[in-house]
Amino acid sequence: MNDLPHHEQAIELLQEFGLKEYEAKAFVALSRLPEGTAKEISEISEVPRTRVYDAVRVLETKGLVEIQHANPQRFRAVSIDEAAETLRREYEERTDSLRATLRKIEPAAPTEETEITHEVWALSGASAITSRTQQLVDESDREVILVIGDESAYPSELRDRLQAALDRGVSVVIGITDPSLQERVESDLPEAKVFVSALEWLSSSAETGDETVIGRLLLVDRNTILVSSFHESTGDGRDHEQAVFGRGFDNGLVAIVRRLMSTGLLSEMNS
Amino acid sequence: MNDLPHHEQAIELLQEFGLKEYEAKAFVALSRLPEGTAKEISEISEVPRTRVYDAVRVLETKGLVEIQHANPQRFRAVSIDEAAETLRREYEERTDSLRATLRKIEPAAPTEETEITHEVWALSGASAITSRTQQLVDESDREVILVIGDESAYPSELRDRLQAALDRGVSVVIGITDPSLQERVESDLPEAKVFVSALEWLSSSAETGDETVIGRLLLVDRNTILVSSFHESTGDGRDHEQAVFGRGFDNGLVAIVRRLMSTGLLSEMNS
DNA sequence: GTGGGGGTTCACTCAGATAATCACAATAAG
DNA sequence: CTTATTGTGATTATCTGAGTGAACCCCCAC
Numbered sequence: 001m002n003d004l005p006h007h008e009q010a011i012e013l014l015q016e017f018g019l020k021e022y023e024a025k026a027f028v029a030l031s032r033l034p035e036g037t038a039k040e041i042s043e044i045s046e047v048p049r050t051r052v053y054d055a056v057r058v059l060e061t062k063g064l065v066e067i068q069h070a071n072p073q074r075f076r077a078v079s080i081d082e083a084a085e086t087l088r089r090e091y092e093e094r095t096d097s098l099r100a101t102l103r104k105i106e107p108a109a110p111t112e113e114t115e116i117t118h119e120v121w122a123l124s125g126a127s128a129i130t131s132r133t134q135q136l137v138d139e140s141d142r143e144v145i146l147v148i149g150d151e152s153a154y155p156s157e158l159r160d161r162l163q164a165a166l167d168r169g170v171s172v173v174i175g176i177t178d179p180s181l182q183e184r185v186e187s188d189l190p191e192a193k194v195f196v197s198a199l200e201w202l203s204s205s206a207e208t209g210d211e212t213v214i215g216r217l218l219l220v221d222r223n224t225i226l227v228s229s230f231h232e233s234t235g236d237g238r239d240h241e242q243a244v245f246g247r248g249f250d251n252g253l254v255a256i257v258r259r260l261m262s263t264g265l266l267s268e269m270n271s
Numbered sequence: 272m273n274d275l276p277h278h279e280q281a282i283e284l285l286q287e288f289g290l291k292e293y294e295a296k297a298f299v300a301l302s303r304l305p306e307g308t309a310k311e312i313s314e315i316s317e318v319p320r321t322r323v324y325d326a327v328r329v330l331e332t333k334g335l336v337e338i339q340h341a342n343p344q345r346f347r348a349v350s351i352d353e354a355a356e357t358l359r360r361e362y363e364e365r366t367d368s369l370r371a372t373l374r375k376i377e378p379a380a381p382t383e384e385t386e387i388t389h390e391v392w393a394l395s396g397a398s399a400i401t402s403r404t405q406q407l408v409d410e411s412d413r414e415v416i417l418v419i420g421d422e423s424a425y426p427s428e429l430r431d432r433l434q435a436a437l438d439r440g441v442s443v444v445i446g447i448t449d450p451s452l453q454e455r456v457e458s459d460l461p462e463a464k465v466f467v468s469a470l471e472w473l474s475s476s477a478e479t480g481d482e483t484v485i486g487r488l489l490l491v492d493r494n495t496i497l498v499s500s501f502h503e504s505t506g507d508g509r510d511h512e513q514a515v516f517g518r519g520f521d522n523g524l525v526a527i528v529r530r531l532m533s534t535g536l537l538s539e540m541n542s
Numbered sequence: 543g544t545g546g547g548g549g550t551t552c553a554c555t556c557a558g559a560t561a562a563t564c565a566c567a568a569t570a571a572g
Numbered sequence: 573c574t575t576a577t578t579g580t581g582a583t584t585a586t587c588t589g590a591g592t593g594a595a596c597c598c599c600c601a602c
Contacts, residue, residue, distance in 0.1 A: 006375040013369045017362075018289065020560070031373055038578075048562065053579065063399025066392035066516065071569070072578055076392060082402040084370040089398045091288075091362040098284045099355040102302055104277040121337035121347060127360045128334025131353040245337065291589070309549075319591065324550065342598080343549060 007032070017087055019062075022047045022055040027064055030056075030077035037072045062086070124242040129216070129228050130155060132245065136220050137161045140170050145219040147175040152241075153216035153228070154181065159188045166191045175217075215241050217257070223247065225257045278303070288358055290333075293318045293326040298335055301327075301348035308343045333357070395513040400487070400499050401426060403516065407491045408432045411441050416490040418446040421501070423512075424487035425452065430459045437462045446488075486512050488528070494518065496528045 004012075007028045014024035029045035030036055041056070042049035056075050059065040063086045068074040077083065123129065134157060137144055144165055148154050166172050172192040176182050179196050186194045215228040228243035275283075278299045285295035300316035301307055312327070313320035327346050330336040334357045339345040348354065394400065405428060408415055415436055419425050437443050443463040447453050450467050457465045486499040499514035 006372055010369065010372045010376060013365060013372060016289070016365055017369075018287070022561075028373075028376065032376060050564085050579080050581095051562080060393065061395055061511075063394060063396030063402075066394040068390060068392050078394070078399060078402070079406070080370055080373045082399065082406065083373070084366045085402050086396070086398045087369070088363065088366040091366075092359070094284060094287055095355045095359040095362075098281065098288075098358070099351055101277055101281045101284060102299075102351045102354070105281060105299065105303060121339050122331065123334065123337040123349070124332055125334030125357065127357045128349060128353065131334075131349070131356050135350075135353065240332075293590075321550080321552090321593085322591080 017091075020055070020058075022051050023058050026052055026055040027059055027077060027083075030065055030075055031080070035068075035074050035076040037074055039072070041075065120244055120246045122242070122244055124240065126152060126241040129226070129241055129243045130158075132243070133216065133218055133226060134158060134161050136218060136224060136226060137165055140165050140220045142221050143171045143173075143219075144221075145173045145175075145217075147177075147214070147217035148181065148185070149177050149214040149216060150230070151178065151181060154185065162189055162192065215243075219257060222258050227257065288362075291326070291329075293322050294329050297323055297326040298330055298348060298354075301336055301346055302351070306339075306345050306347040308345055310343070312346065333361075390519060391515055391517045393513065393515055395511065397423060397512045400497070400512055400514045401429070403514070404487065404489055404497060405429060405432050407489060407495060407497060408436055411436050411491045413492050414442045414444075414490075416444045416446075416488075418448075418485070418488040419452065419456070420448050420485040420487060422449065422452055424499070425456065433460055433463065486514075490528060493529050498528070 010028050010031075011021075011024040014027060015021065019027070025045040025047050026041055029041045029047070032044065033040065038049055038052040038056075041047065041052045045052075047055060053073075056065055056067065060067050064078055064083050066076045066078065068076070078086070123132065133153075137146075137158070138161055144162070146162075162172055162174075166189065172189065174185055174189070174192050174194045176185060176194065176196050182194060182196050185192070213230050215230055216226070217228075218226040224245075224247045226243055226245050228241050230241055281299050281302075282292075282295040285298060286292065290298070296316040296318050297312055300312045300318070303315065304311065309320055309323040309327075312318065312323045316323075318326060324344075327336055327338065331338050335349055335354050337347045337349065339347070349357070394403065401424075404424075408417075408429070409432055415433070417433075433443055433445075437460065443460065445456055445460070445463050445465045447456060447465065447467050453465060453467050456463070484501050486501055487497070488499075489497040495516075495518045497514055497516050499512050501512055
């Protein structure tokens with residue numbers, strides 16, 4: 001994914017956790033030593049010696065290093081697992097706290113009502129799209145049609161949600177482009193209708209020349225649609241998933257996909 | 272804990288997740304509306320209208336808002352649970368990634384060996400101290416003596432670690448200053464020796480005048496010691512836990528505490 | 543077609559945070 | 573006592589992000 005030296009990569013990761021450059025560098029340096037003095041840290045980390053002290057002190061308050069008060073002072077990084085666990089806990093608590101706080105503010109002054117007919121929304125990020133997918137499956141009433149174009153679009157949590165839908169009598173139809181996935185899905189959800197192919201118009205993009213590949217396609221109760229795609233062409237090699245989300249039976253997008261799906265599925269099911 | 276208006280508090284929390292001020296404000300504003308335009312967001316969030324667009328676009332790439340491409344554009348925040356879940360997942364992945372990356376760099380150039388006799392280390396933060404406590408319990412061979420001075424020092428995970436220690440034949444002695452905790456610990460760990468009081472010299476700090484109160488005290492195999500305390504006096508009302516950690520049978524600190532504990536415990540057990 | 547107004551994007555300034563360097567005090571060793 | 577090393581504090585440079593305004597675009601009215 002990334003071809004930087006490992007310690008450089010670790011520094012970047014640590015900065016994503018809110019550490020400053022010097023703090024991240026100092027921690028990585030300490031992770032490479034059983035223990036070290038300010039001088040040693042400075043030498044292998046490019047952090048000016050006089051700034052090591054501040055950095056390490058901050059790290060200590062965050063629970064990432066220990067300090068031995070001697071002369072010269074000695075510093076030691078906590079174990080990798082301790083560090084990861086400490087950070088994980090920190091952010092776990094923050095999400096809980098955030099969730100609670102957000103709940104308290106929801107009530108807001110409604111400006112005005114607008115009647116909505118063709119709502120089509122864009123959202124992005126695999127994680128957000130996964131959440132939305134699960135939520136839509138959860139609220140399904142009668143029918144779920146799901147096309148999985150990429151393995152990443154079928155996390156294990158989704159299986160349980162689909163099973164729950166089946167259990168309450170929802171019809172579940174699943175289309176898969178990758179045959180290797182078929183077995184897994186069929187054994188996961190024996191009650192669902194699973195089929196492969198007939199979806200070339202989805203995956204084959206060679207002749208059209210566009211680099212967009214469909215990730216998932218979800219149609220719930222013929223009423224609500226979610227389509228996600230990966231845009232390989234857009235520069236950075238990251239796998240950034242984007243999606244559109246539409247609701248309303250008479251929504252243009254929903255109508256198109258409904259038509260597309262039903263014809264595509266019918267021809268497949270008849271064969 | 273905090274007496275700010277809830278939305279202010281939410282903004283601060285979001286910034287701790289790496290969001291910029293405008294991004295955090297825009298998200299909170301959107302959380303208060305079913306949906307909104309740039310103008311509406313600007314009005315209730317103090318974000319300059321012309322910058323709402325950047326902010327929201329960033330939020331979209333992070334999976335926190337959806338965009339409706341119309342004129343004017345409409346924005347909508349994902350549900351609270353979706354947002355919290357997205358952020359949680361994000362940082363979960365980062366900790367995993369960090370853990371993996373750190374493992375790859377451990378090997379470093381050893382500068383020189385120093386023989387250590389009296390190592391005493393300082394570390395801080397409840398989370399880090401909890402991690403260390405558990406690790407020490409896990410590595411115990413023969414005996415664990417634990418004094419719990421504050422309820423926060425006895426998280427549920429610790430019970431399992433202590434039970435595991437008991438199961439492998441380690442002698443576990445637990446001292447508690449708060450009687451209300453005694454029952455819980457005794458039912459949690461019937462095989463452990465639990466006692467109260469006889470520890471006034473730990474908790475009562477009235478006459479000494481110092482504001483330090485002991486949080487936990489752990490002695491493992493008469494060899495390794497961890498003492499944590501809360502410093503109420505140090506200005507900010509935060510409950511910042513600090514600890515010292517010593518290892519080595521002939522370590523001065525370890526020796527002192529070993530003596531202190533054995534006399535204290537003996538008198539108690541004889542009574 | 544032409545003019546006006548709202549919506550959107552872009553470019554720029556300024557301030558605060560943070561990286562980088564230096565000067566000096568404290569301490570230990572010789 | 574001298575000197576090298578450790579630790580603290582102050583100072584400067586650099587950069588990011590907040591704040592502001594100008595320009596562009598599109599739709600609609602005239």
